[in-house]
Amino acid sequence: MKKTAYCAFLGLIITISIHAPVLAHKTDLKTDSLLKQWNIMLNSLSDSLQMAASQKVKAIFHEYFNTTQDLHIDIPKEIKLSLLAPSDSTFIILTWNIALSSQGYYYDGLIVAKNKTDSNLSIFPLTDKSEEMRNPEMSITNPDNWYGALYYQLAEFKTGKDKFYVLLGWDGGNGIIQRKLIEILHFNKDYSPQFGSKILNQSPKTRIIFEYASGSYFALRYEKQYYRKRVWYKRKPVTERASMIVMNRLIYEPMVGANVAVGNILDAYLYADGKLVLIKDIDARNPSEKNRSSGKNPPQQGLLPSDEESNKKPSENF
Numbered sequence: 001m002k003k004t005a006y007c008a009f010l011g012l013i014i015t016i017s018i019h020a021p022v023l024a025h026k027t028d029l030k031t032d033s034l035l036k037q038w039n040i041m042l043n044s045l046s047d048s049l050q051m052a053a054s055q056k057v058k059a060i061f062h063e064y065f066n067t068t069q070d071l072h073i074d075i076p077k078e079i080k081l082s083l084l085a086p087s088d089s090t091f092i093i094l095t096w097n098i099a100l101s102s103q104g105y106y107y108d109g110l111i112v113a114k115n116k117t118d119s120n121l122s123i124f125p126l127t128d129k130s131e132e133m134r135n136p137e138m139s140i141t142n143p144d145n146w147y148g149a150l151y152y153q154l155a156e157f158k159t160g161k162d163k164f165y166v167l168l169g170w171d172g173g174n175g176i177i178q179r180k181l182i183e184i185l186h187f188n189k190d191y192s193p194q195f196g197s198k199i200l201n202q203s204p205k206t207r208i209i210f211e212y213a214s215g216s217y218f219a220l221r222y223e224k225q226y227y228r229k230r231v232w233y234k235r236k237p238v239t240e241r242a243s244m245i246v247m248n249r250l251i252y253e254p255m256v257g258a259n260v261a262v263g264n265i266l267d268a269y270l271y272a273d274g275k276l277v278l279i280k281d282i283d284a285r286n287p288s289e290k291n292r293s294s295g296k297n298p299p300q301q302g303l304l305p306s307d308e309e310s311n312k313k314p315s316e317n318f
Contacts, residue, residue, distance in 0.1 A: 029064045031076055038079055047100045054098055054108045061094065062123055065112045069119045081109075084154040086165060090114050091193075093185075095126070097150045097172065105172040107148030111193050124193055130171075137205045140196040147195065147207065149181055155222040155245070159274040162186065164197060166245065166276075168220055173211075177258050180220040182208040182245060182269070182276075201275035212250055213258035220247045225268060226283040239283060244268040246282065 034057060041053035064073065071092050075083070081096035095109035111124040128148030133139055136147050149169030157164055164186040171179040184197040184207060196206030212218045224243050246268045248261035269276040 029073065029075075030060050034060050035076060035078060041098055045101045047102050047106075050098050050100060051106055054096075054106065057096075058108055058110055058125055061110060062125065065121055065123050069121060071112060071114065071121070082151050084151055084167070086154065086156050086163075091187075093151060093154075093167070095149065095151050095169075097148075099172065104174050107146075107150060107171075111143065113187065113191060113193070115191060122191060137207055137209055140194060140206050142195065143193055147181070147183070149179075149183065151183070153222050155243070157271050164199065166222065168222060168245070173214060176214055177211050178214050179212070180210045180218060180247075182220070199274075199276055200269075201272075201277040210247065210250060211259055213253070213256045213260055216256075216258075216260045218248050218250065218261050220245070222246070225266075227268065227270065227279050242270060244270045244279070244282070245276070249280075 037053045037056040037060070041050050041057060044050045044053065061073075065071075071085070071089060073083075073092075075081070081094055083092060083094050085092045091111055091113035093109065093111045095107065098106045098108070100106055107126075107128045107130075109126040111126065113122050113124070114120075115122055124143040126143050126146045126148070129141075129145045130136060130147045133141075133145075133147060139145075139147070141147060149167075149171050151167045151169045153168040155166040155168075157166065164184060167183040167185055169181045169183055171181065173179055183195060184199055185193060185195055186197060187193055198204060198206055200208070210218060210220065222243065222245050224241055225246055226239050226241050227244070246266055249265045249267050250259040251262050252258070253260045266282050267278065267280045268282045270279050271277075
């Protein structure tokens with residue numbers, strides 16, 4: 001199981017309103033309260049207390065953004081979370097995880113977005129319901145029904161007049177397996193966020209979840225790489241370089257009882273004609289540092305373990 005001990009926690013959940021109006025006077029971030037709840041969240045020996053503290057952390061962020069028209073936030077360096085934003089700074093998405101005292105992980109976060117019609121902010125708390133999803137790779141969900149993960153990279157794409165975003169995320173699993181995923185995020189006409197989209201070429205999936213053995217290496221990142229492309233007027237494929245989602249190929253290993261990466265064989269998803277197209281056996285050369293994102297650490301507030309140490313709890317890598 002990915003997460004446990006929900007029953008004792010249900011009575012402690014703090015209700016947070018959505019689309020809250022901006023108040024007249026900005027409230028400073030309650031740093032002392034934030035640090036106190038963050039420490040409880042990480043160090044309590046009770047799952048229910050950990051998750052209750054996480055809800056209070058989310059409420060503190062909510063209160064702060066409820067009284068400002070600015071997406072900028074100065075988070076104390078002791079708070080290790082993921083904070084991602086697109087190039088046009090129209091929204092931010094904060095996610096964090098808790099290594100539960102019993103076993104497994106719990107995920108939390110929120111999206112704060114600028115309204116297009118006025119200068120107000122809309123706040124969308126994220127509620128992890130992944131344990132209740134029967135077929136998460138086929139589901140289109142909203143913030144109240146979120147497949148919880150710790151996001152570490154964001155890529156932007158445009159199809160016609162619409163934008164969508166690819167989020168690469170990590171899920172610590174249960175000690176035997178862990179996961180990484182390709183999540184699709186876009187905003188509806190009412191500016192509400194939606195997770196999942198049938199953007200994959202020749203596939204009904206709305207997101208892709210890679211499950212692999214804990215302690216094994218699996219890279220998933222968005223970067224520039226080389227691939228072979230067929231051109232109608234040339235007999236042999238030509239090599240081109242483009243930004244793409246690159247990942248190790250996985251196979252099931254009976255001795256391990258889970259998927260593991262196949263040597264140095266890499267596949268990729270390339271955006272073309274409004275779809276993410278799977279390309280196998282890319283010509284993976286080391287990209288320049290300025291173009292490469294390792295996928296190991298979220299920007300600014302990184303807390304993901306390295307791929308080589310991914311069997312450890314993220315809290316051990318602070």
